[in-house]
Amino acid sequence: MSDLQERARELDASDQLAAVRGDFVLDDVVYLDGNSLGALPAHVPGRVEDVVRRQWGELRIRSWTESGWWTAPERIGDLIAPLVGAAAGQIVVGDSTSVNVFKALVGAVRLAGGPSAGRDEILVDASTFPTDGYIAASAARMTGCSLRAVAPGEVPGALSSRTAAVLLNHVDYRSGRLHDLPGLTGAIRAAGAVSVWDLCHSAGALPVGLDEHGVDLAVGCTYKFLNGGPGAPAYLYVRGEHQASFDSPLPGWNSHAEPFGMRPQYEAADGAVRGRVGTPDILSMLALEAALEVWRRPDVSVAAVRAKSLALTDFFLECVGAYAPAGRVETVTPHAHAERGSQVALRCADAGEVMGRLIAAGVVGDYRAPDVLRFGFTPLYLGFAEAERAARVLADTLS
Numbered sequence: 001m002s003d004l005q006e007r008a009r010e011l012d013a014s015d016q017l018a019a020v021r022g023d024f025v026l027d028d029v030v031y032l033d034g035n036s037l038g039a040l041p042a043h044v045p046g047r048v049e050d051v052v053r054r055q056w057g058e059l060r061i062r063s064w065t066e067s068g069w070w071t072a073p074e075r076i077g078d079l080i081a082p083l084v085g086a087a088a089g090q091i092v093v094g095d096s097t098s099v100n101v102f103k104a105l106v107g108a109v110r111l112a113g114g115p116s117a118g119r120d121e122i123l124v125d126a127s128t129f130p131t132d133g134y135i136a137a138s139a140a141r142m143t144g145c146s147l148r149a150v151a152p153g154e155v156p157g158a159l160s161s162r163t164a165a166v167l168l169n170h171v172d173y174r175s176g177r178l179h180d181l182p183g184l185t186g187a188i189r190a191a192g193a194v195s196v197w198d199l200c201h202s203a204g205a206l207p208v209g210l211d212e213h214g215v216d217l218a219v220g221c222t223y224k225f226l227n228g229g230p231g232a233p234a235y236l237y238v239r240g241e242h243q244a245s246f247d248s249p250l251p252g253w254n255s256h257a258e259p260f261g262m263r264p265q266y267e268a269a270d271g272a273v274r275g276r277v278g279t280p281d282i283l284s285m286l287a288l289e290a291a292l293e294v295w296r297r298p299d300v301s302v303a304a305v306r307a308k309s310l311a312l313t314d315f316f317l318e319c320v321g322a323y324a325p326a327g328r329v330e331t332v333t334p335h336a337h338a339e340r341g342s343q344v345a346l347r348c349a350d351a352g353e354v355m356g357r358l359i360a361a362g363v364v365g366d367y368r369a370p371d372v373l374r375f376g377f378t379p380l381y382l383g384f385a386e387a388e389r390a391a392r393v394l395a396d397t398l399s
Contacts, residue, residue, distance in 0.1 A: 004319055004388050011315065011384040016165070016299055017308055020124060023294050024227075024381040029352050030390045032365040035173075035201060035343045035376025038227030038291075043317070047290035051283060072285050073254075073276055080226070080235055083302055084199060084218070085209035090237055092275040093285060097200060098131050100219040101167070103275060104236060105139040106249040108165035108194035108217055111242055113114065115144045119164035119193070122147050123155060132198055136167050142249070152179045159191035166193055167349040170208065171201035171341035174368050176333040178206070178341045182213040189214055203379070206306045206340035210237055217242070225342065225378055228288035243271050252277035294380060299316045308379035309342040312387050315398040316344055319391030328398045332372060343376045348398070357397045363390045 012018060025040040051057030055063040064070045084091075095103075105122065112119040124136040124150040133149070140147040145166075150158045152168055159166075166188050171178050181197060188195040197218040202208055204225030210218055218237040222228035238246050248268070253259050254276040257267040268274040294300060308380040317331060332345040348354060348371060365375040375390065 004322060005385070008315070008384040008388040011311070015308065015383065017304055017379055018383065020297065020300060021381045021383065023297075024312075026381060028362065030363045030386045030393075032363065032375040032377065032386075032390060034378035034382075035224050035374065036366055037054070037223055037230060038225060038378060039052075039381055040229070041227055041291045041294060043293070044229070044287050044290045048283065048287050048366070051286045056282075060068070069280070069282050069286075072269075072282065072289065073280050074273060076285060076289045077235055077272065077290070079289065080203070080220075080222070080293070083208075083226070083295060084203050084220070084237070085213075085358065086211050086237055087209060087240070089390055090240055090243075090272050091212075091235050092272045093235045094233050094240075094254075094280050095236075097198070097219055097221045098135055100234045100236045100275075101132055101135045101196070101198065102139060103248050103250055103277075103335045104196045104217040104219050105136060105165055105167055106143060107238075108167075108196050108244050109139065109143040109145060110247045111216070111245060112164040112192070112194045114164060119162060120145050121159055121160070121162045122164055123166040123193075124132070124149050125168045126151050127172055128167070128169055128288065129198070129200070132167060132169070152184060155184055159193060160185060161192070163188075163191055163193040165196055167196045167198070169198045169201070171205075171343075173201055173331070174372055174374070175345045176201075176341045176343035176374070178202070178334075178339050181208065181215070185213050185215050186205050189216075196280045201343070204305070205309055207302050210239070214239070215239065217246075222288050224376075226288070227291045227294070227378075227380075229284060229291065231289070232284050232288045233281055236272070238272050238275055243274070246274055248274055248277075250377055254278055254280070300380070305379045309377055310337050312379060312382060312384065313340060313344050314340065315384055316377070316387040316391055319388050320344075320346070320394065323391050323395035325395065325398055329373070329394075342378070343374055346373045346375075354394075354397055358394060361393050361397065363393045365390075372392040 055067045073093045076093045078088045194216045199220035203220045223232040257269045330347040351371045
């Protein structure tokens, strides 16, 4: 046994989250793609079967009230809230991340007053996930704003009295770089603009602090580090002080103050409920609710997850440095803890082929064109021995 293998064994033996692994359906594959699709929590299939057979199959339409279907978007939002540092009543679950980005960004421009108030520019993260950029361009056209792409670190210098809204990613999806949410949010607020944060690669992996840091609006998916399942519904955070004036561009009957009144005139409901649109996707929403139960364990906290995430990624980087052939890969992810999310990105010229060979050898990560290998670390179910094994197999694959 090598020194690194022995260290991995010792680290696993002292890991306070090690027992949580048993709450997930796993095999002997090293699964490092939880930043794209989280593993299946073991009790979700039984919960979904109950929803299908009993709630839908027996209670049928009565489940909207008797099984709590109608209030699920806010109830599950309140389960997510502490994971992103938000008080209850500010998050509603439903729709996709893309739809929620659109709601949030158009709503942000309206909160800022838009072009009629001289706020006629939207800033967007230049390195953003493509869909966020597409949505930002559409929101700009709809609201009569111009759109400017800037690097997150350049946002403070790009802000002006014209800035209406700023859309940023908390963690860069390619590199795993963690951006300065507190500092950037403060700069945006000081400029009189409205912040919109995409939390897809941070929620469930590290502290966010939405309330503490004054974030105005935020969105996120639930199928990555929150393990909600493929296509699980996303969520929208509307800060309490903005809820009375938040004007969603997608008003639907579910966000009406009197949804069953069937009135032709729209009147928005109070609170985060006005972020709802149409009928909730109950099957996937209740699967998500079951998946979130892992966070109720007394040994699970965001702080513990973050500590293990940093330890895992530190150890993986150390193992890659020790095992990989010299000059074969370059680390893209920042080494500084304050700048690192919960993934490690490595650059190599033949990344696509390398990832294919890794997957065939039982180490599952993913590849982003043109040359990035991504390895996502979900501390709830990954251990240090798996990190060491992944680095060792990677080195063999690169040789």
